[in-house]
Amino acid sequence: MxxxxxxxxxxxxxxxxxxxxxxxxxxxxxxxxxxxxxxxxxxxxxxxxxxxxxxxxxxxxxxxxxxxxxxxxxxxxxxxxxxxxxxxxxxxxxxxxxxxxxxxxxxxxxxxxxxxxxxxxxxxxxxxxxxVVQDTLRKKLGREPLAPLVFQPRMDLTTPAGRTWGGLLKLLTDAVGSAAAPDSIPVREFAGLLVSQLLLGQPNNYRDELEDRPRPIVARPIARAAELIDAHAHEPLTIDDIADAVGVGTRTLQDGFRRYYDTTPMAYLREVRLRRVRTDLLQADPTNATVTDIAIRWGFLHPGRFSVLYRSRYGESPSQTLRLERDRAARA
Incomplete structure (x- = not known):
């Protein structure tokens, strides 16, 4: 090779x-x-x-x-x-x-x-x-673990959970191999997602508790979570970070967003970031800025998928948005 x-x-x-x-x-x-x-x-x-x-x-x-x-x-x-x-x-x-x-x-x-x-x-x-593994476990449980975390050492990559985890690792590897900065939003969030999926998908001594029903949903923590996402969308965020910050478990947070916002916390975050990308594209100088740089800044690593998502949301390609200001200036 x-x-x-x-x-x-x-x-x-x-x-x-x-x-x-x-x-x-x-x-x-x-x-x-x-x-x-x-x-x-x-x-x-x-x-x-x-x-x-x-x-x-x-x-x-x-x-x-x-x-x-x-x-x-x-x-x-x-x-x-x-x-x-x-x-x-x-x-x-x-x-x-x-x-x-x-x-x-x-x-x-x-x-x-x-x-x-x-x-x-x-x-x-x-x-x-x-x-980081222990901290993610704590956030998911909503308490300090009482016993050491023990995984089954054999991971079956042919199961749905295994295929998902293996795919995430390859995406992370490709991202780093393509010179995405290790401290960038996408890379750090991919790493956090791998930890989370490892805890949820790979058999371990806490999996039954992690799969238990969530605590009753309270509206105020869910609203605080939405406010936190709006305020910190420019930073790496995982669902575990958000749940921990507002004092609920991750499953409670997910159920709360489905009930009050008809979406998931990470889909809500993606929408916030899409709006921030559009704002930056409209304000950028198209002779100096690129769609890829702005998209990566807001956590969108895959250019093709980002373009499809953006067009679906705004009815135009991100490159068209980037050219809008220049076209307006040329017509003036």
């Missing part, structure tokens, strides 16, 4: 046949570990790409040889590994399974882990700091 075709090619951390160099680079991103080429391996052809920001990081890794990996404790982060090709054997505590493009692995602080990657195995990796 051409190096430029690999995910996150612009963020190369290591490209080497030297096991010590590769182990050091991977260890710096994750944790110290033992990397052992397996019998018959003729040498590595490793490629390690990625970057880390605030409380998350996305990576691409291939070793190009059969290897065994024995990590030290993952004491402060979760690591979700999604194969793009090939196979790996994952052992977490007493459980062992084969990871393929249909089966991802969820590694968490605590259990002893070992892995064997086949030479054709290529993976996307998402690192999530323990604090």
């Amino acid at each position: 051409n190096v430029d075709e690999r995910p996150l090619a612009g963020y190369c951390l290591a490209a080497s046949d030297d096991p010590d160099l590769v182990r050091a680079a991977v260890g710096e991103a994750f944790c110290d570990h033992r990397l052992s080429p397996l019998s018959g391996a003729t040498g590595l052809d490793a490629h390690f790409h990625g970057l880390h920001w605030s409380s998350a990081g996305v990576y691409y890794l291939e070793y190009g040889a059969d290897v065994r990996i024995d990590p030290c404790d993952l004491d402060d982060f979760y690591l979700i590994q999604v194969p793009l090709a090939g196979r790996a054997t994952i052992t977490v505590g007493a459980e062992s399974f084969t990871s393929t493009p249909d089966i991802a692995s969820v590694l968490e602080p605590g259990p002893r882990v070992s892995m064997s990657w086949e030479d054709a195995n290529r993976q996307l990796l998402l690192r999530l700091d323990r604090t």
Whole structure:
């Protein structure tokens, strides 16, 4: 595979046949570990790409040889590994399974882990700091968790929840690979959505409680949530952040928006941002501004989808809106 075709090619951390160099680079991103080429391996052809920001990081890794990996404790982060090709054997505590493009692995602080990657195995990796996962769980529960969070280590990517999660990870990887700034609204919200969907979709010891019926809806917190969205639409926002800020659970917030606004909190946020995009397009200088820059500033990462959404809402393309002021000036 051409190096430029690999995910996150612009963020190369290591490209080497030297096991010590590769182990050091991977260890710096994750944790110290033992990397052992397996019998018959003729040498590595490793490629390690990625970057880390605030409380998350996305990576691409291939070793190009059969290897065994024995990590030290993952004491402060979760690591979700999604194969793009090939196979790996994952052992977490007493459980062992084969990871393929249909089966991802969820590694968490605590259990002893070992892995064997086949030479054709290529993976996307998402690192999530323990604090952000625990904080999202707290926001969803509406209270402090009483017991440590424990995930099932085998993630089935063929289920609806698994397909959704895998698709979100690839969208995040594409966004970062396309040079979207890690601190931009879309990237930070994608990362937050991945944490939220991991808690809701991957079996864990809190999932029954997370699926319980929401508390009774109270109008005032829902109105405060709408006010918060209006005031902070220029910042990264997740449904968990909004619910936490107004003191309700996420399901209560969702039910409240459906009852009082006939929409969802994130659809409400999208409408607010669409209005802000239109305002900026009308006020921008079309010789200096671009539709893409303005759209990304307000959290719209995919140009095609944004254009369809914008035209549906306003009956014209965003580029037509951007030209309006110039056309008016030319007619004056």
